[in-house]
Amino acid sequence: MFRTNAERGTIAVKKEVYGVSESGAPLYYFPSAKKCSHLIIAGIHGEEPETTFLLSRTLRFFYDSLDHVAFILCANPDGMALGTRGNQRGVDLNRNFPTSNWNKEDVYSRLTLESPRETLLSPGNEPLSEKETIALVSIIKELQPSSILSMHSPMACIDTPFRTKDVVSLEKIFQIPWVSSIGYETPGSLGTWCIENNMECITLELPRIALEAMETNYAVSFAHWISSR
Numbered sequence: 001m002f003r004t005n006a007e008r009g010t011i012a013v014k015k016e017v018y019g020v021s022e023s024g025a026p027l028y029y030f031p032s033a034k035k036c037s038h039l040i041i042a043g044i045h046g047e048e049p050e051t052t053f054l055l056s057r058t059l060r061f062f063y064d065s066l067d068h069v070a071f072i073l074c075a076n077p078d079g080m081a082l083g084t085r086g087n088q089r090g091v092d093l094n095r096n097f098p099t100s101n102w103n104k105e106d107v108y109s110r111l112t113l114e115s116p117r118e119t120l121l122s123p124g125n126e127p128l129s130e131k132e133t134i135a136l137v138s139i140i141k142e143l144q145p146s147s148i149l150s151m152h153s154p155m156a157c158i159d160t161p162f163r164t165k166d167v168v169s170l171e172k173i174f175q176i177p178w179v180s181s182i183g184y185e186t187p188g189s190l191g192t193w194c195i196e197n198n199m200e201c202i203t204l205e206l207p208r209i210a211l212e213a214m215e216t217n218y219a220v221s222f223a224h225w226i227s228s229r
């Protein structure tokens with residue numbers, strides 16, 4: 001049973017703080033009521049606010065904490081406030097995880113899907129150099145989910161090594177295809193860190209559509225998908 005539109009102006013699920021950002025902003029998470037099996041993370045890239053928007057709109061369907069699903073609506077609040085992909089220190093948090101392939105070279109990204117990959121960001125001075133990644137790794141280790149859904153945009157695909165039943169249902173909801181690789185190296189990424197720590201990580205790259213359309217096209221079916229975990 002979901003909250004009505006009239007009730008969905010606010011979030012009813014109770015939140016806790018798992019750390020603070022470089023600027024001192026609280027890092028919020030919404031814990032599960034029982035053992036966490038799934039953790040859904042949005043807003044690790046501050047230039048992808050649609051991930052936070054959609055996850056917030058979806059979370060507002062629920063009257064209370066879900067039994068097994070926990071949520072992080074915004075893993076990079078400073079980047080979101082500044083509108084930058086990286087955090088306040090200019091670090092791409094999704095290249096700052098302690099993986100065997102972490103690389104100190106600056107990482108390339110692109111300003112739009114049509115742009116060349118020529119925009120440089122730091123992966124940090126070393127793995128886990130950033131407060132936001134330290135806190136994120138620590139809360140993941142505490143919650144020990146078996147699966148993480150990491151939300152990004154706007155590449156319109158579901159990137160994970162295996163096309164599981166969950167992946168097939170996400171393909172249907174978002175009308176986007178599964179890919180076994182994003183097509184370029186992502187040293188120090190959350191996805192790689194999960195693989196190296198025996199955790200499933202599904203990277204959900206939302207398509208390039210307006211926020212309003214996110215609500216209309218996805219929120220209800222995503223809420224059903226989440227509540228059936």
Ligand SMILES: [Zn+2]
Binds near residue numbers: 048151152153
């Ligand atoms: Zn991203």
